[in-house]
Amino acid sequence: MWSIGELAERAGVTVKTVRFYSDRGLLPEAARSAGGHRRYGPEALDRLRTIRSLRTLDLPVPDVGRVLDREDTLEDVVDGQLRQLGSQLAALRWREAALLLLQDCTPEERAERLLLVGAVPAPPSTAPIARFWRRWLPPRLPAAVVSAVLEQSVPQPPADPTPAQVLAFARLHAFVSRDCGGGEFTQPAAHRPGGGRPAVLYAGLDEAYALAAPELRAGRTPHAGQALDCFVSAYTASTGARDTPDFRRRLAAQLAADPRIDRYWQLKAEVSGPSEPTAGAAHDWLLTALRTETAQAA
Known part of the structure; x- marks a missing residue:
């Protein structure tokens, strides 16, 4: 049996360190001397070395205790620490870009x-942007539709942002945090009572935007075709109307008069990068194609 000083010497640590881990139950003593002093067996040396190894990885003392007591596996604790470290690194990268x-x-x-x-x-949260969309969307949309819109519309902060992306995200955060009582935040006609079946509309628009995306990536001028037909079909299906030249003229006029959040889509593109067109850019491309088609027909 070793005294606390002998154990500390064999492990290459201070007596204070041994006492610290003993007091927290990580290093149980094997016995007490006649004078009440702690005594440790050889197994305590191996346990102390394991504790030091885990603490060198900056594992918190409670996590070390759970590993030693087999309440958690080392793999689970390491996974948790990696997630926490990833969040810390993301915050540091964000702060660095903000300082620059x-x-x-x-x-x-x-x-x-x-x-x-x-x-x-830091790291930034997308919760205010998601709340903005939940206010902007028509009420009582199915959860699956809302989830799809949020996935498409809410930009994820870059893992390694540039200063310009930090500024764009901060401006986007300010944009969605403003009062939504009117002005550019007024709801489009399709969101208002009597605007049709919004769930059907949004499902159709999602398909139309996907069809328009390759056209945007290729830099093609807005034109009639499958994407535009799908776009118009989303509105006819949601309102029960027929796709006629007159309907297309009225739809073009309605959409041209609808409130717009172009600034939002511009900032989202700055945050996410130009690789994938935004829903706002796809909507503008399709609306331009519709207006061009109706103008030519007239």
Whole structure:
């Protein structure tokens, strides 16, 4: 049996370290001397070395205890630490890009950017953007439709953002955090009572936007075709109307008069990058194709 000092010497640690782990139940003593001093057996040395190895990886003391007591496997604890470390690294990368953004600008720009960036946590949360869309969408949409719209519309913060992406996300955060009582946030006609069946509309629009995306990526001028027909069909199916030249003219006029959130889609594209067209860009392309077609027919 070893005294606390002998165990500390064999393990290459201080007596204070041994006492710390003993007091927290990680290093049980084997016995007590006649004078009440702690005594440890050889197994304590192996256990202490394991504790030191786990603590070197910065595992919290409670996690170390669960591993030693076999309440959690080492694999589970390591997985949890990797997730936590990933979040910390994302926050550090975001902070670095934000600092670079504030460094490389004029004093006037710095004051504005500081207010924008300071309102966004690190790592940033997409919850305010999702709340914006839940307010913007028509009420009582099926959960699956809402989920699909959010997936398409809410940009995920880049894992390794540039200063420009940090600024765009901060501006997007400010955009969706404003009052939605009117102006550019007024609901489109399809969102209002009597606007048809929004669930059918959004399912059809999702398909139309997917068909328009290759046209946008290729840089083609808006034109009639399958994507436009699918776009119009989304509105006819949701309202029970027939696809006629007159319906297309009225639809083009209605959509042209609808409130727009172009600024939102512009900022989303700046955050996500140009590789994939936004739903807003697809909508604009299809609306232009519709207006061109109706103008030519007239």
